Amino acid sequence: xxxxxxxxxxxxxxxxxxxxxxxxxxxxxxxxxxxxxxxxxxxxxxxxxxxxxxxxxxxxxxxxxxxxxxxxxxxxxxxxxxxxxxxxxxxxxxxxxxxxxxxxxxxxxxxxxxxxxxxxxxxxxxxxxxxxxxxxxxxxxxxxxxxxxxxxxxxxxxxxxxxxxxxxxxxxxxxxxxxxxxxxxxxxxxxxxxxxxxxxxxxxxxxxxxxxxxxxxxxxxxxxxxxxxxxxxxxxxxxxxxxxxxxxxxxxxxxxxxxxxxxxxxxxxxxxx
Amino acid sequence: xxxxxxxxxxxxxxxxxxxxxxxxxxxxxxxxxxxxxxxxxxxxxxxxxxxxxxxxxxxxxxxxxxxxxxxxxxxxxxxxxxxxxxxxxxxxxxxxxxxxxxxxxxxxxxxxxxxxxxxxxxxxxxxxxxxxxxxxxxxxxxxxxxxxxxxxxxxxxxxxxxxxx
Numbered sequence: 001x002x003x004x005x006x007x008x009x010x011x012x013x014x015x016x017x018x019x020x021x022x023x024x025x026x027x028x029x030x031x032x033x034x035x036x037x038x039x040x041x042x043x044x045x046x047x048x049x050x051x052x053x054x055x056x057x058x059x060x061x062x063x064x065x066x067x068x069x070x071x072x073x074x075x076x077x078x079x080x081x082x083x084x085x086x087x088x089x090x091x092x093x094x095x096x097x098x099x100x101x102x103x104x105x106x107x108x109x110x111x112x113x114x115x116x117x118x119x120x121x122x123x124x125x126x127x128x129x130x131x132x133x134x135x136x137x138x139x140x141x142x143x144x145x146x147x148x149x150x151x152x153x154x155x156x157x158x159x160x161x162x163x164x165x166x167x168x169x170x171x172x173x174x175x176x177x178x179x180x181x182x183x184x185x186x187x188x189x190x191x192x193x194x195x196x197x198x199x200x201x202x203x204x205x206x207x208x209x210x211x212x213x214x215x216x217x218x219x220x221x222x223x224x225x226x227x228x229x230x231x232x233x234x235x236x237x238x239x240x241x242x243x244x245x246x247x248x249x250x251x252x253x254x255x256x257x258x259x260x261x262x263x264x265x266x267x268x269x270x271x272x273x
Numbered sequence: 274x275x276x277x278x279x280x281x282x283x284x285x286x287x288x289x290x291x292x293x294x295x296x297x298x299x300x301x302x303x304x305x306x307x308x309x310x311x312x313x314x315x316x317x318x319x320x321x322x323x324x325x326x327x328x329x330x331x332x333x334x335x336x337x338x339x340x341x342x343x344x345x346x347x348x349x350x351x352x353x354x355x356x357x358x359x360x361x362x363x364x365x366x367x368x369x370x371x372x373x374x375x376x377x378x379x380x381x382x383x384x385x386x387x388x389x390x391x392x393x394x395x396x397x398x399x400x401x402x403x404x405x406x407x408x409x410x411x412x413x414x415x416x417x418x419x420x421x422x423x424x425x426x427x428x429x430x431x432x433x434x435x436x437x438x
Contacts, residue, residue, distance in 0.1 A: 002299065003297075003298050003299030003342075004279060004298060004299075005298050006281065006298035006299075006342060006344040006345075008344075008345075008347070028342070028345075030340075031340050031341065031342065031345075032322055032340050035301065035339075035340050035342070036321050036322065036340070038299070039320060039321070048298065048299075048342065050342075050344075050345060052345075074334075076334065099322065099410065100322075100323075100325060100409055100410020100411075101335050101388065101391075101392075101407050101408075101409070101410050102322065102325055102328055102335050102336050102337040102388070102410045103322055103337070103340075103410065105331075105334045105335050105336040106336050106337075106340060106341070187409075188406065188409035189323065189409055189410065
């Protein structure tokens with residue numbers, strides 16, 4: 001195995017030092033992509049820098065303006081946070097679709113983003129919510145949008161010595177909700193063949209006043225589709241009243257009959273208010 | 274030329290016991306449990322986190338031991354299949370798997386037991402759908418899953434009755 005050294009720094013500055021002293025180093029969050037890559041030979045770090053002892057990297061901070069999710073926070077901790085799933089049910093649904101319970105116990109939204117698979121589930125949900133990446137490195141801190149962060153299959157915008165610290169999601173305005181759906185051959189434990197993340201804002205009459213649509217797994221990177229969002233603005237929505245919530249399987253059966261562009265719209269009607 | 278010994282000393286609590294072991298920086302927990310600690314109940318199936326045969330609990334969190342570096346459990350609590358039965362008494366999940374014949378070759382079973390125990394601690398009253406989705410990361414080649422799920426739901430019911438009594 002290529003890994004010769006394992007370090008678990010307790011501060012960001014210590015971590016940055018370990019990533020810029022010339023060693024062939026990789027950060028470690030959940031390890032659910034890195035360790036698989038090391039076994040396959042596609043990743044070969046000599047030094048592994050575990051980020052999980054650095055408070056900013058695992059903290060989930062919710063205030064009136066934004067939700068900040070540490071890049072190494074596990075999907076499980078995000079899903080069981082008291083505020084994040086209700087603020088962003090679509091992002092929660094996306095994270096809940098990644099892998100298995102075991103994988104979600106370790107994998108992170110930051111890692112899913114940095115790994116930059118074209119089919120990553122969290123990325124369209126992050127883009128739909130206008131998420132920003134908080135990055136730090138030798139030249140200091142800066143932010144960029146998630147849609148700009150992924151530059152190609154398995155390629156992200158981090159430069160030498162930089163690391164992703166957190167994802168910052170602006171709190172949705174009232175009457176705004178998000179959703180994520182994907183098409184997969186199997187029911188679980190599968191990779192998206194197509195994925196859609198949507199954030200929708202309605203006014204008091206049920207008219208859409210704002211929308212962001214992001215699609216995944218159908219291009220080299222997840223895409224923000226501005227034309228799709230613009231097409232939804234001005235459309236009229238009616239709330240469906242269900243006698244009881246549909247089973248996950250029933251929802252999938254119903255929704256597979258609708259084209260991908262309408263999939264997320266129907267899903268959002270099914271009770272995220 | 275002599276290569277320097279590149280081992281790390283790790284201290285962790287394994288199945289309730291304070292333990293120390295040596296590992297290479299790149300060694301995963303599944304390998305160390307089996308080869309250093311001789312806790313061979315944890316099985317290695319796929320080594321990519323897809324099959325769940327290596328399921329263990331780290332700080333009560335269900336994970337695949339093949340995707341945790343052994344060095345990461347410094348100061349943490351690990352529970353393996355060997356730590357599920359207490360004082361020789363089988364956990365209800367184990368007992369019900371036997372009663373319902375929820376295993377054949379048994380290679381997936383340690384992972385299933387650990388995962389099901391974690392499910393019932395997280396949600397003592399899962400629906401069948403919830404149990405199936407929680408256990409979706411535990412693949413079984415033999416049983417077709419039906420008897421596993423019946424056993425887990427039966428164990429859940431027994432545990433709820435015992436808690437209420």
